[in-house]
Amino acid sequence: xxxxxxxxxxxxxxxxxxxxxxxxxxxxxEYMSWYRQDPGMGLRLIHYSVGAGITDQGEVPNGYNVSRxxxxxxxxxxxxxxxxxxxxxxxxxxxxxxxxxxxxxxQGTRLTVV
Amino acid sequence: xxxxxxxxxxxxxxxxDNSIINCAYSNSASDYFIWxxxxxxxxxxxxxxxxxxxxxxxxxxxxxxxxxxxxxxSLQIAATQPGDSAVYFxxxxxxxxxxxxAGTILRVKS
Numbered sequence: 001x002x003x004x005x006x007x008x009x010x011x012x013x014x015x016x017x018x019x020x021x022x023x024x025x026x027x028x029x030e031y032m033s034w035y036r037q038d039p040g041m042g043l044r045l046i047h048y049s050v051g052a053g054i055t056d057q058g059e060v061p062n063g064y065n066v067s068r069x070x071x072x073x074x075x076x077x078x079x080x081x082x083x084x085x086x087x088x089x090x091x092x093x094x095x096x097x098x099x100x101x102x103x104x105x106x107q108g109t110r111l112t113v114v
Numbered sequence: 115x116x117x118x119x120x121x122x123x124x125x126x127x128x129x130x131d132n133s134i135i136n137c138a139y140s141n142s143a144s145d146y147f148i149w150x151x152x153x154x155x156x157x158x159x160x161x162x163x164x165x166x167x168x169x170x171x172x173x174x175x176x177x178x179x180x181x182x183x184x185x186x187x188s189l190q191i192a193a194t195q196p197g198d199s200a201v202y203f204x205x206x207x208x209x210x211x212x213x214x215x216a217g218t219i220l221r222v223k224s
Contacts, residue, residue, distance in 0.1 A: 004157075033212065040122050042203055042214040043158070050210055058211060090157050092212075102148065103205075103212055105157030 002026050006091050006106035013081040013113045021076040021109050023091030031094045032074040033058070033103070034066065036087040043090060049074055050096075081113045122201065124219040133191040135218045137204035142185060144206035149178055149189045152201045152217075161189070161202075196222050 007022045025032065033048035035058075045058030049068040063085060065077040074093075078085060088110050094103040127133045139147065145166040150158035164171045164178045164187075171178050177190040187204050199222045204215045 031210075035214075042216045045211055045213065048211065056210070059213070092157075094212075102160045102163060105159070107157050108155075 004091055004093050004104050004106040006089075006109050008109060009107065010110050011112070013078070013111065015081060015083060015113060017081050018077070018079050019081065021078075021089055021091075021111070023074045023076065023106060024072050025074075025093040025104070026072065027093060027095075027104070028071060029093035029104075030071065030096050031101075031103075032068065033092050034064070034074070034076045035090045035092065036060065036085075037090060037108075038087050046076065046089075078111075081111075083113045085111065086113045087111060122217050122219050124221060126221045126223060127194050129194060129196060129222055129224050131194055133189075133194045133198070133220060135189045135191075135202050135220065137187040137189075137215045137218075139185050139187055139204065139206040139215065140213070141206060141208050142182075144208040146207040147178070147180060147187050148205045148207070148212070149176075149187075150203045150205060150214075151198075152203065154200075158203060191220075194220075194222050196224055198222055 004025045030051045034046040035043035037043045044060045047066040049055045052071050055066050088108045090108050091106045092103040095101045148163045149161040152158045162173045162178050175192045179188045201217045203217045
């Protein structure tokens with residue numbers, strides 16, 4: 001039972017490079033979301049999706065794009081990485097969103113932009 | 115902007131004592147609240163949840179209290195153990211969004 005799987009676990013990018021953080025869940029959850037966590041801080045919502053084909057912005061969406069072509073996958077794209085995007089990124093999924101259900105988190109992707 | 119240098123509050127307790135971690139939430143329309151535990155290098159793990167129509171919920175060694183009047187949430191851990199050492203986050207849910215508080219570090223002294 002894999003749960004929420006994030007890849008890669010670690011990544012170093014140069015300023016201006018692009019990359020995609022992958023997130024997959026095998027629990028048939030409708031709701032998926034991406035958070036970033038900076039040192040000594042809580043998690044901040046970047047983007048979320050309530051189902052395949054539907055995405056929306058969270059608290060800190062600038063510099064990030066997402067898509068949800070399947071229920072299982074919710075990739076996060078950085079089009080032009082900046083040092084301010086150095087952070088730990090967490091993907092989460094839940095059965096539904098806004099319906100009082102527990103969110104399950106992946107193990108995180110530690111991204112450094114130099 | 116970024117809160118560079120923000121330090122999380124720390125609660126230090128003796129092994130076997132009870133711990134109380136507090137959280138103030140922001141949105142009076144929030145209808146679901148969750149406490150998460152995050153150990154070093156790992157993602158947050160669910161501990162306990164509570165809906166807005168309740169003011170108390172108990173789990174195994176944990177109790178969550180909700181005071182909607184003052185928008186306050188607390189997590190009580192009974193007989194705290196070394197394995198409880200972690201960062202604890204409260205989260206509130208409204209409008210399809212799960213929003214996290216800043217977190218509290220719990221350190222258990224043996």
